[in-house]
Amino acid sequence: MADDDEASRFEPDDFPADFQELLRNLLGGGGGASIDPAQLEGLSRMGVDPAMLQQIMAQMQAAFTRGSDDGIDWSAAKTQALHLSNKDGLSISSGDRAEFEQAFALATLWLSETTTISELAAPPVAITRGQWVEETLPVWQELAEPVADSIAGALTSVIDEQTPEEMKQLVAGAGAFMRRIGGSLFASQLGGVIGRLSLEVVSGGDVGIPVMPDGVAAILPQNFDDFGRDLEVTDDQLALYLATRELAHARLFRHAKWLRLHVISQVTEFARGIHVDTSALEDLASRFNPSAPEELRAALESGALLPQRTPAQDAALTRLENLLATIEGWVEVVTEDATARLPEAARIAEAVRRRRAVGGPAEQAMASLVGLELRPRRLREASAMWRAVTDAVGVAERDSLWDYPDLMPDASDIDDPQALIARLQARAAGEEPPRDAMDEALEELLAEAAAGDAAADETGSRSSDAAAGDDPATDDPGTDDPGTDDPRPV
Structure with a gap:
């Protein structure tokens, strides 16, 4: 750190004298320990x-x-x-x-x-x-x-x-x-x-x-x-x-x-x-x-x-608002x-x-x-969803939705409580739940992945067969004639 003489060469002329002294005390390494209370009183007049x-x-x-x-x-x-x-x-x-x-x-x-x-x-x-x-x-x-x-x-x-x-x-x-x-x-x-x-x-x-x-x-x-x-x-x-x-x-x-x-x-x-x-x-x-x-x-x-x-923050805030509304x-x-x-x-x-x-x-x-508003903007809609679920399937089935994270209702359930109720009723009856657009999309993705794996396996199998047919070790000249005895020793 430069000494006081060097510091004085670079002090702006329009700074008040008491502010200059205060700056030197602060940046001089002493943490402001030598600041005169009168300096604070003078600055308070500003x-x-x-x-x-x-x-x-x-x-x-x-x-x-x-x-x-x-x-x-x-x-x-x-x-x-x-x-x-x-x-x-x-x-x-x-x-x-x-x-x-x-x-x-x-x-x-x-x-x-x-x-x-x-x-x-x-x-x-x-x-x-x-x-x-x-x-x-x-x-x-x-x-x-x-x-x-x-x-x-x-x-x-x-x-x-x-x-x-x-x-x-x-x-x-x-x-x-x-x-x-x-x-x-x-x-x-x-x-x-x-x-x-x-x-x-x-x-x-x-x-x-x-x-x-x-x-x-x-x-x-x-x-x-x-x-x-x-x-x-x-x-x-x-x-x-x-x-x-x-x-x-x-x-x-x-x-x-x-x-x-x-x-x-x-x-x-x-x-x-x-x-x-x-x-x-x-x-x-x-x-x-x-x-x-x-x-x-x-x-x-x-x-x-x-x-x-940002758009990413807006999406995160929407997810948070839906979550808070679901809880409340x-x-x-x-x-x-x-x-x-x-x-x-x-x-x-x-x-x-x-x-x-x-x-x-x-x-x-x-x-x-x-920058964060902790307000459940969809509280009324979420309350209506929980009321509909309670009336349709009862308290026990309703509360079971909190047992695991993947069971908790999401924004789509707030929009369409009847779809959630249908799933709960099917689960209680031991039936397969009604299929929705997400189920269809997931099945399509799994089918495409399975088809890709099958094609890769078939391609790999053909490549292995071709490699085996070209292997010199399998092309024994002594076996060209089916009638010729195998010359290799037993």
Whole structure:
């Protein structure tokens, strides 16, 4: 790294003096340890939030202390999320715990009448917002990591391309540092989204994907009142409905062990296709004004740095939406049957369905930040499919579709439930299921493959016979005359 005299030759004249000093301290290898607090105060006069500035400086210093590690420090996400989730208190009253314990106990009995999928091994729990963050953060990290890597890599690339040749020696080695900084800033932004999401969710399965540990059902009493404030239903009915729905969701994922990985893999498949729009990032960097950082913050939160989805991503998103709709459609039908005794069940169900379709502010922020909308757009169609299947073949046959991945309904079954019902009825009767277009196409492909193999075998056989006829060892001159005795010794 060049010394201070060399650095001063390359400092742009239009940079404020305190910013020049700050830059030297940051890139001088000390991780900002010698930064004078007065410098931060001076920069705050440029319009930068002092609290946010302090947080950024702490992340920079942490990035320096991590040495050559190019990974993303997700501790910033956890810190930010817990800061937001715990701001309104950390405890749950004994009365709330008792209320939801009773609701879960009755919901367990009701569900046993409407599904053959067995009960959970662990008892359901009432948790705080902070506990929800702690339990779900590993899944959010897994889903967001591809996007964080893309943003961090793009930031490094843009800095390298935009740095003049005469200044590259000054910032030599800063690329890896800026990558860590970019990743940490994204992690902090993600933590803010997760923290705000913890203020909205009312149960572990509220967001549609399995973010809670396997086999765990949970309710967040802190958000319960907000959800039911405008529904005009009694608290005991609302608690019973939400407890039943949460148990159904957790039971399904515990029963179908493969389903959790199936959902997560589809989400990560979509996320890995996301790449930062470097042209948008370069444009933002070229006109970035330190006195107006809101533009950068708005670009991150609005998803402006994420380019339009590719056809492959659109296809992946469609598959994911159909999968989520299939899962939540089953949960909705099972919950509807189990809560048939509740007078206000239909009103609560419609409120839940509308809430999932629209999404709250935090869910919308997640969609902008990661580019992913976790909404089952075909929920009504999927629910209608499960209702038709239940009425036609019964609960046991319906629930058996979750036994193996190849049995689970797909998008075509949502479009045509009668074809699925026909297959189930034929299977129950021990008959061969009705043939469809896929069966015909598969049989045609197998027939073509068999014909090709047969032709190859016949060609190979002829070649072997021809080779055997030309073999000199078989053309014994002593056997030309059929009447001549074999001269070879016996």
